[in-house]
Amino acid sequence: MENLSTTEENYIKTIYHLQQTDTTVSTNDVAAKLNTKAASVTDMLKRLNTKQVLNYEKYKGFSLSNQGEKVALDIVRKHRLWEYFLVEKLAFGWDEVHAIAEELEHITSKVLIERLDNFLGNPKFDPHGDPIPDSNGKMQTQPQINLVDMPIGETASVSAVGSQSTELLELLTHKNIAIGTQITIKKKFSFDHSMEIETPANSSFTISRELALALFVTIKTPSLL
Amino acid sequence: MENLSTTEENYIKTIYHLQQTDTTVSTNDVAAKLNTKAASVTDMLKRLNTKQVLNYEKYKGFSLSNQGEKVALDIVRKHRLWEYFLVEKLAFGWDEVHAIAEELEHITSKVLIERLDNFLGNPKFDPHGDPIPDSNGKMQTQPQINLVDMPIGETASVSAVGSQSTELLELLTHKNIAIGTQITIKKKFSFDHSMEIETPANSSFTISRELALALFVTIKTPSLL
DNA sequence: TAAATATTTTAGGCAAATCTAAATTATTTA
DNA sequence: TAAATAATTTAGATTTGCCTAAAATATTTA
Numbered sequence: 001m002e003n004l005s006t007t008e009e010n011y012i013k014t015i016y017h018l019q020q021t022d023t024t025v026s027t028n029d030v031a032a033k034l035n036t037k038a039a040s041v042t043d044m045l046k047r048l049n050t051k052q053v054l055n056y057e058k059y060k061g062f063s064l065s066n067q068g069e070k071v072a073l074d075i076v077r078k079h080r081l082w083e084y085f086l087v088e089k090l091a092f093g094w095d096e097v098h099a100i101a102e103e104l105e106h107i108t109s110k111v112l113i114e115r116l117d118n119f120l121g122n123p124k125f126d127p128h129g130d131p132i133p134d135s136n137g138k139m140q141t142q143p144q145i146n147l148v149d150m151p152i153g154e155t156a157s158v159s160a161v162g163s164q165s166t167e168l169l170e171l172l173t174h175k176n177i178a179i180g181t182q183i184t185i186k187k188k189f190s191f192d193h194s195m196e197i198e199t200p201a202n203s204s205f206t207i208s209r210e211l212a213l214a215l216f217v218t219i220k221t222p223s224l225l
Numbered sequence: 226m227e228n229l230s231t232t233e234e235n236y237i238k239t240i241y242h243l244q245q246t247d248t249t250v251s252t253n254d255v256a257a258k259l260n261t262k263a264a265s266v267t268d269m270l271k272r273l274n275t276k277q278v279l280n281y282e283k284y285k286g287f288s289l290s291n292q293g294e295k296v297a298l299d300i301v302r303k304h305r306l307w308e309y310f311l312v313e314k315l316a317f318g319w320d321e322v323h324a325i326a327e328e329l330e331h332i333t334s335k336v337l338i339e340r341l342d343n344f345l346g347n348p349k350f351d352p353h354g355d356p357i358p359d360s361n362g363k364m365q366t367q368p369q370i371n372l373v374d375m376p377i378g379e380t381a382s383v384s385a386v387g388s389q390s391t392e393l394l395e396l397l398t399h400k401n402i403a404i405g406t407q408i409t410i411k412k413k414f415s416f417d418h419s420m421e422i423e424t425p426a427n428s429s430f431t432i433s434r435e436l437a438l439a440l441f442v443t444i445k446t447p448s449l450l
Numbered sequence: 451t452a453a454a455t456a457t458t459t460t461a462g463g464c465a466a467a468t469c470t471a472a473a474t475t476a477t478t479t480a
Numbered sequence: 481t482a483a484a485t486a487a488t489t490t491a492g493a494t495t496t497g498c499c500t501a502a503a504a505t506a507t508t509t510a
Contacts, residue, residue, distance in 0.1 A: 007497065027458060040498050042459055047496090059458060059505055090340040100334045109325045115315040232467065252488060265468055267489055272466090284475055284488060 004051070006106045009075055010034065011044050012053060013105075015064055016072030024061060073137035078113055079105040080126035080133075085116060087127040094127045095166040129160025129179050129216065147183070147215040148193070155184040156217035163214050171211065176201040183217060229276070231331045234300055235259065236269050237278060238330075240289055241297030249286060298362035303338055304330040305351035305358075310341060312352040319352045320391040354385025354404050354441065372408070372440040373418070380409040381442035388439050396436060401426040408442060 004012070014033045018025040027038045027045070034041075049056035053068030064072060082104040086097040107113075114135065117123075124140050125131055131139035142159050150156060158181045161168060172178065176199060186204050187196040193209035229237070239258045243250040252263045252270070259266075274281040278293030289297060307329040311322040332338075339360065342348075349365050350356055356364035367384050375381060383406045386393060397403065401424060411429050412421040418434035 005496080028456095036497090037499065038458065039460085039500080043497075046459095086337075090337070090344055092340070100332070100337055103332050103334070104329075107325070107328050109328070112311075112315070112325050115317070119315055230466080253486095261467090262469065263488065264470080264490085268467075271489095 004053075004071065008044070008048065008051070009071070009106055011041075011048060012064065012068055012072050013075045013079075015054075015062075016069065016076070019063065025063070070137055073133045073139075075105050077133040077135070077137075078107070080130060081113060081116055081120065081123070083126045083128075084120055084123050084132070088120065088123075093166075093169060095164055095169045097127065098164055125159075125179075127179070128164055129158070142218045144216040144218050147185075147212040147217055148195075148209065150185050150217060152185050152188060154219070155182055156219045157182050158215055159218040160216040161214055162216060168211075168214055175199075175205070175207070177215075183215075229278075229296065233269070233273065233276070234296070234331055236266075236273060237289065237293055237297050238300045238304075240279075240287075241294065241301070244288065250288070295362055298358045298364075300330050302358040302360070302362075303332070305355060306338060306341055306345065306348070308351045308353070309345055309348050309357070313345065313348075318391075318394060320389055320394040322352065323389050350384075350404075352404070353389055354383070367443045369441040369443050372410075372437040372442055373420075373434065375410050375442060377410050377413060379444070380407055381444045382407050383440055384443040385441040386439055387441065393436075393439055400424075400430070400432070402440075408440075 011030065011034065014030055015025060018029050018033065022029065027041045030041045031038045045054060045056050045062055048054040048068070049062075053065055053071055054062055055065050056062040079101045082101045083097045086092040086100060087094060092100075117135075123132055125142075131141065133139040144159050145156075146162075158177060158179055160179070161172075177183070181199055181201075184198040185195060186198055189195065189206075193212075194206050195209075195212055196204050196206050198204050236255065236259065239255055240250060243254050243258065247254065252266045255266045256263045270279060270281050270287055273279040273293070274287075278290055278296055279287055280290050281287040304326045307326040308322045311317040311325060312319060317325075342360075348357055350367075356366065358364040369384050370381075371387075383402060383404055385404070386397075402408070406424055406426075409423040410420060411423055414420065414431075418437075419431050420434075420437055421429050421431050423429050
């Protein structure tokens with residue numbers, strides 16, 4: 001099943017991402033993500049079902065087949081490798097690359113993506129800290145926790161961000177926090193759920209609950225990025 | 226006029242290339258190049274005419290407008306920069322990059338292509354020796370002549386190839402000829418139009434008329450590639 | 451559990467890009 | 481120049497992807 005249109009690929013990718021967070025994925029969820037209507041989604045579900053990438057029973061629900069998951073992982077791989085390329089080689093900001101990678105991820109050549117992977121040094125995580133699947137769809141799972149869930153006194157390194165917005169990047173840049181930065185929790189304030197933290201570059205300072213929620217850390221060795 | 230589909234872009238590019246060599250371009254020429262039918266071409270000509278990229282009068286003929294030429298040069302620029310990237314950074318062969326660049330040339334981001342250009346060191350010629358237009362559509366013109374037209378005794382350097390086939394690359398590799406190689410014409414044989422040439426790497430050897438026809442040289446300073 | 455509400459699907463249509471077959475216009479050639 | 485041939489265009493279908501409005505099914509809630 002190698003004859004998928006860009007549109008079909010986008011549906012598959014969207015369903016994949018929704019399946020990661022939600023237990024059930026609805027027609028409306030997909031429509032919302034793709035800026036389209038539920039009726040259009042139903043049309044596509046029928047097509048993807050005949051193409052074997054989806055298990056679909058009408059009125060009952062749907063999910064990606066094994067085939068479909070492979071397709072999705074391949075697109076995710078391409079997306080994240082291109083994002084890495086854009087940030088590391090072309091000096092784009094972390095917040096600028098998503099839209100471009102949405103286009104690049106549909107370039108079909110298999111050998112291209114393998115060479116790109118080598119050229120980049122086989123990175124395991126993209127600029128946002130998300131894992132890059134290998135050519136078999138396997139990816140490294142870092143045991144990540146949200147910064148708000150870290151106990152006081154513990155030290156961990158930032159491994160991913162929960163948003164790709166320019167606003168978040170601006171704030172992180174100003175506070176000297178990036179993927180890989182070591183953070184120690186000094187204090188938590190229950191009044192507004194703000195917390196005091198420490199980093200190698202700065203002495204103690206306070207961050208908001210909103211910011212803490214947008215940061216994911218791992219207690220293990222620093223990111224292989 | 227920035228809302229062009231990939232298909233529309235491909236028509237524009239095809240018409241551009243045909244206009245470079247042929248004085249008049251026919252519906253059938255375009256159909257042949259795009260593996261489609263004359264009727265489909267007519268449909269598209271009408272669309273491109275309303276989109277102002279084409280001057281078209283039915284049954285009379287058509288040619289790109291100034292607008293259309295700009296669009297074409299932008300696509301050519303992207304195509305050739307990506308080819309340069311694939312060969313120089315990802316170690317692809319010269320003969321493998323065309324199909325991939327056909328896809329990459331439709332990526333829309335303007336800033337992407339400017340950064341790619343800088344990353345590559347603003348190359349002026351692609352791996353086949355074809356000039357890369359700058360962001361204004363200007364390109365360096367090397368006074369190129371076909372190898373068969375060079376006088377005996379003259380020395381020049383290979384600046385472009387007339388085909389992108391694997392077969393040609395194989396032959397050139399075997400004979401140690403690449404873009405930039407200095408060639409001196411020693412003798413021409415009128416029987417079969419073969420010619421004896423000399424390069425820095427090899428002493429005199431003979432090449433066929435077919436090969437000579439596929440090589441373009443410039444008497445000026447070596448390519449800025 | 452029956453009625454109200456929400457979700458999903460069908461029916462019928464539209465635009466892009468393509469096709470084949472037929473009609474129209476241009477060009478060649480006898 | 482008139483007839484034959486070639487090129488181009490139109491007419492009418494097809495497929496993909498999308499839409500709105502209405503019908504069918506599921507889920508909530510009274």
